[in-house]
Amino acid sequence: MLASETSLKIDISEAQIQLLHLLDLAIAGQEIVITQGDQPVARLVSIAPKRSLFGSDKGKIFMSDDFDSPLPEFEEY
Numbered sequence: 001m002l003a004s005e006t007s008l009k010i011d012i013s014e015a016q017i018q019l020l021h022l023l024d025l026a027i028a029g030q031e032i033v034i035t036q037g038d039q040p041v042a043r044l045v046s047i048a049p050k051r052s053l054f055g056s057d058k059g060k061i062f063m064s065d066d067f068d069s070p071l072p073e074f075e076e077y
Helices: 012-017 019-027
Strands: 007-011 031-036 039-044
Touching: 007 012, 007 019, 012 019, 012 031, 019 031, 019 039
Parallel strands: 007 031
Antiparallel strands: 031 039
16 A cells, blocks of 8 residues: 555555445545556545535625514514
C-alpha cells in the first residue's frame, strides 16, 4: 500500500483483503486508487454529501420585524 499526497494506492489483491478498512478510509474522505500491476484500474471514493459550512446561508433567510406580533386572525383568542 503506497500513500501519496492526495490518494492511497493499493494493489487489487491487497484491496480484496482490506476492503472494509478501505471503505472506512473512503467514508472518512480518503481517495483510494486500486491498481493492477502498476496500472490504476479503479478509484474508491465516498459518495456522501459534504457537510455544509456554518454560516453558508447567511443573507438567504429573512425574518420580518413583526414576526412575533399576533396574527389578526387570532386577535379574538
